[in-house]
Amino acid sequence: MPEIKGKSGTNYKLQGYFETPAELEPYQGVYVIYDWNNGHPKPIDIGESGNIKERISSHDRKQDWHKKAKGNICYAIKYLKNCHESFRKEIEQDLRAKFNEGRLCGER
16 A cells, blocks of 8 residues: 655555556545656656546546656545545645655646
8 A cells, every 4th residue: 555745744545556547436535646667656746636536537637647757657546535625635735745846747
């Protein structure tokens, strides 16, 4: 089970790594898109959604992920049941704050 640490120091346990969006559940949560290169996952995008499976399947930055990746794309998910959108966004921002610095796709 992958873990990722945010800028706040909080560790987030994720489910994954998933190779295709078909493996994902249609639940709310936070997602991390990884470039899996030589056995080392590197975050290339982080986001949140009320429906992870739908969001990743139809994501507007999907082409950017493939341009940025040197290896294969994979996904890790923090599914969050019964939470408010603001909590998802708080986790997303904590993670993006640590990894952004020009390394992630998209602006927030």
